[in-house]
Amino acid sequence: MRFPSNRFLKFTFLFLAASAAVAQPAGRKQAIEEQEEPVCVENSPERRGEIGCSIVENRLLPADLREPVFWHIDRFDSPEAAKRGQGPSSIALEAHGAWWLMSVGPESSDHQGGQHVAQVKLSPLPQAASYSMLVISAYIPPGMTSRVHFHSGVEAFYAVDGEGCLQTKDRAYKMAKGDTLVIPTGITMRLVATGSKPRRDFAVIVYDSSKPPVTRMPMDTAWELASCGAQFRGAKPTN
Numbered sequence: 001m002r003f004p005s006n007r008f009l010k011f012t013f014l015f016l017a018a019s020a021a022v023a024q025p026a027g028r029k030q031a032i033e034e035q036e037e038p039v040c041v042e043n044s045p046e047r048r049g050e051i052g053c054s055i056v057e058n059r060l061l062p063a064d065l066r067e068p069v070f071w072h073i074d075r076f077d078s079p080e081a082a083k084r085g086q087g088p089s090s091i092a093l094e095a096h097g098a099w100w101l102m103s104v105g106p107e108s109s110d111h112q113g114g115q116h117v118a119q120v121k122l123s124p125l126p127q128a129a130s131y132s133m134l135v136i137s138a139y140i141p142p143g144m145t146s147r148v149h150f151h152s153g154v155e156a157f158y159a160v161d162g163e164g165c166l167q168t169k170d171r172a173y174k175m176a177k178g179d180t181l182v183i184p185t186g187i188t189m190r191l192v193a194t195g196s197k198p199r200r201d202f203a204v205i206v207y208d209s210s211k212p213p214v215t216r217m218p219m220d221t222a223w224e225l226a227s228c229g230a231q232f233r234g235a236k237p238t239n
Contacts, residue, residue: 035143035144035145036144036145036146036147036219037053037138037140037144037145037146037193038051038052038053039053039147040053040054040055040136040138041053041054041055042054042055046095046137046138046139047137049139050139051139051140051141051198052138052139053136053137053138053139053140054136054137054138055134055135055136056091056093056095056135056136056137057091057093057102057133057134057135058132058133058134058135058213059091059132059133060130060131060132060209061088061089061104061130061131061132061133061206062088062089063130065089065104065105065131066106067123067124067125068106068107068121068122068123069104069105069106069121069122069123069125069206070104070105070106070107070108070119070120070121070122070123071102071103071104071118071119071120071122071156071204071206072090072101072102072103072104072105072108072111072118072119073100073101073102073116073117073118073119073120073158073202074100074101074103074111074112074114074115074116074117075098075099075100075101075114075115075117076092076098076099076100076101076113076114076115077099078099079092079094079099081099081113081114082099082100082101082114084112084113085101085103085112085113085114086101087103089103089104089105089133090102090103090104090105091135093135093137095137095160095202096137096139096160096161096200100117100202101114102135102202102204104122104133104204104206107119117158118158118180120156120158120180120182121182122154122156122182122204122206123154124154124184125153125154125185125206126152126153126154126185126186126207126208127208128153128207128208128209128210129209129210130208130209130210131153131206131207131208131209132206132207132209132213133204133205133206134204134205134207134213135202135203135204136202136203136204136205137201137202138199138200138201138202138203139198139199139200140193140198140199141193141198141199142162142193142194142195142196142197142198142199143193144192144193145190145191145192145193145222146189146190146191146192147190147216147217147219148188148189148190148216148217148218148219148221148222148225149188149189149190149214149215149216149217150186150187150188150189150214150215150217151183151185151186151187151205151207151213151214151215152185152186152207152208152211152212152213152215153185153205153206153207153208153213154182154183154184154185154205154206154207155182155183155189155203155204155205156180156181156182156183156203156204157175157179157180157181157182157183157191157201157202157203158179158180158201158202158203159175159176159177159178159179159180159199159200159201160177160200160201160202161177161197161198161199161200161201162177162193162195162197162198162199162200162201163175163176163177163193163194163195163199164191164192164193164194164195164199164201165191165192165194165228165229166181166183166189166190166191166192167189167190167191167192167222167225167226167227167228168183168187168188168189168225168226169187169188169224169225169226170226171226172225172226172227172228174194174228175201176195185207188217188221188224188225189225190222190225192228194228194229
């Protein structure tokens with residue numbers, strides 16, 4: 001008796017696998033395999049235009065900071081113009097093809113000569129003797145997620161480009177280009193890059209200086225959060 005050759009068996013296996021894929025019901029979405037995005041660090045590859053999440057600044061804010069507190073985002077054509085607006089509670093940075101000035105302080109119509117992009121109300125802040133400001137810039141491909149975490153202060157987002165979805169236990173917040181979002185102190189969350197192109201965004205966290213700005217949770221707690229869609233639903237632990 002002659003047995004099929006290895007080449008014949010390999011061809012048959014590939015044919016059957018391809019047929020099974022074609023035979024899936026029309027319109028059925030396959031779950032996207034979630035992948036954790038890079039941890040946010042200083043001088044990440046994002047600073048060089050590559051995939052990454054950068055801690056651009058982490059500084060103590062002036063002691064006279066008073067509520068209500070706002071995050072001001074202004075855009076500039078040159079580094080010199082942006083840097084002229086820097087102060088104790090603001091930083092100039094280059095990201096996503098432009099120069100920006102990020103400021104935390106009272107409501108204001110003074111945009112330091114730049115193009116006003118957004119003014120985001122951060123208040124109420126947590127009770128604290130002093131506050132610090134953490135500024136983040138990210139460039140993340142679709143399908144990647146942040147770690148499940150919470151902050152010791154208020155976090156606000158500005159979507160420069162692409163789409164994202166922020167999951168909390170109560171609801172999921174969809175974000176598109178130009179959107180802003182504010183999440184109060186202590187809310188457990190996870191950010192998902194959705195859409196068809198990479199997510200580009202900024203975040204600022206104004207937090208209690210006596211505490212770490214970020215506390216990470218086990219990734220298997222993601223199933224407790226509101227869903228951004230079936231393809232981004234965290235798996236419930238089996239034990």
